[in-house]
Amino acid sequence: MLLLGGNLGDRAAVLAAARSRIAAAVGPLLLVSREYETEPWGAFADGEKRQPFMNQAVVAETDAAPEEVLDIIQQIERELGRPEHRPEYGAAGERIYRCRTIDIDILFYDSEIIDTERLKVPHPRFAERLFALEPAAEIRPGYVHPGLKISLKELFNSILLGDSQ
Incomplete structure (x- = not known):
């Protein structure tokens, strides 16, 4: 399961382009949530106007390994106008986010738990982020989070x- 999101440009058109490219390069889309407009989450760089995000979850069928999927979605991000990015942190150690045309995250890969330097699946902050959880729960309410052992609907x-998690 992937989460697509962005808050720059024609957000709906960018999500549509991302879906099309994912279907072509990763595999056919089996499930697609509706598009959700959400407020930005986390600390943003000073001076950046925080536009609302549009987010959407998709499930693709693929034979690609998880890190291959990561390579593909990062290429799609670049093709759709996202510059290369490295994590930034503020003085207090908090992660600093920037506005972007597209962000594609791997939320889940079947029921695997992956913890490598490049890739962590399930996405480590998934349960904190309603903007990710709501579209994911829409399309796979009965899916059990492999780390938390609770369904997405629950x-x-x-x-x-x-409730605290």
Whole structure:
């Protein structure tokens, strides 16, 4: 399962282009959530106007290995106007985010748990991010998070009710 998002340019058109390229390069899309408009999450670089994001979850069928999928989606990001990026951190150690045309994250890869230098799956901050959880729960409510051992629907409901994770 992948999460697509962006807050620059024609967001719907960029998501459509990303879906098309994922289907061509990763594999056919089996499930596609609706598009969700959400407020930016986290600390953004000073001076950046924080436009709302448009996010969408998709499930693709693929024979590609997880790191191959990562390579493909990073290439798609570049093709759709996202510059090369390295994590940035503020004085207090907090992650600093920047506006972008597209961001594609691997949320899940089947039920695998992957922890390499390049790739962490499930996405390590998935359960903190309603903008990722809501579209994922829409298309795969019964999917059990391999690390938390709870369904996406249950996880989504617990966050809506304010339960701590």
